[in-house]
Amino acid sequence: MRWRVAISAMLVTVTVMAGQAMAEDRHIVLASTTSTENSGLLGAILPLFRAESGVEVRVVAVGTGQALRLARNGDADVLLVHHRPSEEAFVADGFGVERHEVMYNDFVLIGPRDDPAEIAGLDDASGALARIAEAGAVFTSRSDNSGTHLAERALWDAAGVVLDGASRDWYREMGSGMGATLNAAVAMDAYVLADRATWVSFANKRDHTVLVEGDPALFNQYAVILVSPDRHPHVRAEDGQAFIDWLLSNEGQAAIAAFRVDGQPLFFPNAGGQS
Amino acid sequence: MQSPPVNPTLSVSPKRVEPRCVEPKCVEPKCVEPKCVEPKCVETESLMSDFVQAFGLALHLVASFDPELVDIVGRSLYVSLSAVAIASFIGLPLGAVVAVYRFPGRRAVVVLLNALMGLPPVFVGLMVYLMLSRSGPLGPLGLLFTPTAMIIAQAILITPIIAALAREIVRGLYDEYREQLCSFGARPRQMVLTLLWDARVGLSTAVMAGFGRAMAEVGAVLIVGGNIAYATRVMTTAIALETSKGNLALALALGLILVVIALGVNAVAAMLGGASTRRYA
């Protein structure tokens, strides 16, 4: 008898909690990449949006690959990621409404100061990777299908380096996020490709530094996409669209531009492009 | 922590600060001069300094009642204690029933429980994610990325632990009690209740083991909770996040606080257990 009472009490609790989760005040779930969250950008600009709209943006920061996967399953309302081909496929497959470019920054090749592969100052990222491969210097790769990882693979292809069994001695597939991979690179004296935002705000640099930058191939575009309410009817489309509109507005763009770490801007607004 | 004050590679031309760069494909004009080897002397910070810093940070965070820390600690306790309550509610009777009742397949259940003790949290997280995802069978409940989802994942993770340990503990007492309870004419259901009550001191250890696993667990809550600030961030996911940001000292400080909290909860449980032992045992 007492058991039955306790069990019903628990069921009621669970139901109430579920109800609360659904009835909570206005919020959207933003699936984004670790770079935007870990650098502090979202922490800086989201309160501005909330103050204006009353909508709380809950950020699930994962790699671009996982973010797209979450959005496909309908587990996010808005996507903020950085791998154009995947994004276009996402929209083409009917999971996203429209792709809007929001901002950009760039990838940088990072390595130890003593630079065993002698790539410092090269303006050709693929050429630098080719030298790393030639020298057999340790390189840590995220290997997690993130935007950064996909960009890195494209650079290896451009460098004509085949990553196979023979490269295992120096090419380390971390299978981790940007931060964990940077920690590993620092610990292993390895080279690594990172987005500039994460690197600048990364606090465990020790004696690693940016060695190659400025190659157009290192350009890193971020785009925002509303998950299709046609595909997933529960998507909070109105608030999601309001967030996207705000990001693309002068106000949102100015907020992105105003975000600095150590006086450095990390993201450069360039709304206007879309596909 | 130690980002160098001057880093020529990051110098920016004023042009890049403009709110809008009209040409979307423009690449930031980088400082043109070839990469210079930074002149500043390379002082490799000793890793030990992170530990020292961590203690200081931990004390500071606790002393200042850092609101974000309070939020995270509160949620950690809420999630893990709820999960332990649910897991105990299921696991303790389950363990006792398996210890006392004879039924076909009992050995298989025991083996299964023992095996499930080693469930990888990430696996549990993934299963719960697939269940709670909008595309999953329980999607309409809208529980993904909520503390409730984290409670469910942790409860699944620790129920087998509590059940298996409870079975072991109850079994030991049952071997001692069996003849006396039979002599009193106790039926199996009464035996289960008696054993659960009389083994409460040992069972509190099982519950604490479950609580420890829940508090320390990161893989499952990261997947089903999403580590959303002020919504689903708990101690362990915050530690993972700070580590990935390279804030090793802050991560360590949070870890120290986690250890202290775990100690505190165990101490409270031991005190309560001691009191109940004195009163009833």
Added chain:
Amino acid sequence: MPILPLQLDEVGVDIDGRRLLDGIALTIEAGPRTVILGPNGAGKSLLLRLCHGLVGPSTGTVRWCGDDARQARRRQAMVFQKPVMLRRSLRANVLYGLKLQGFPPDQRHERVADALERTGLTSRADQRAVSLSAGEQQRLALARAWALAPEILFLDEPTASLDPGATAAVEAIVNQIHGAGTKIVMTTHDLGQAKRLADEVIFLQAGKVAERTAARTFFERPESEAGRAFLGGELMW
């Protein structure tokens, strides 16, 4: 409705394929204190457990008068060589059996107080049972049994690990319980105790009843060869 006499009809017990009790035919009647004697391994404890229903017969039947199993269970109690102390207070230990056996709530506390009083444990009623000495634990086990006011009480070597003082206390309590009208069936390997307590003796040898006689007869001139050898100290097992 009495549950005695207890009838065992050609009962055999096999454990792990070995026949440990064989061809037991006994009628246990109300009244005399029955002591089961026999060398180690003869099956004394097993016979008690068989009577008490903790072990089922492999062959033959164990039958209580009236054939009401629930009633029979309620009207008997057992005290073990190593008493099982529930992890509770003395009071709660005694109360537990009363609750389980369905005594009405308004009677329970009086019965508990009574049983503790008679076993000299009143002053310790709220202590933890596990904190008692071995002798006190056995007295508590007796109190627990006594509170149930059973028609028959089985005792399995209740003083085997007690010192002489505690043994005397246990024997005195057993006699009081008997005096209050409860049938006593106990095993012992202490011949002195058997002489002090027994009205009749059942002598077991290798799982069979070798002899059942009045106590005086058994100790003066046992009828069986095995009984004589046992008393003479020749039969070790």
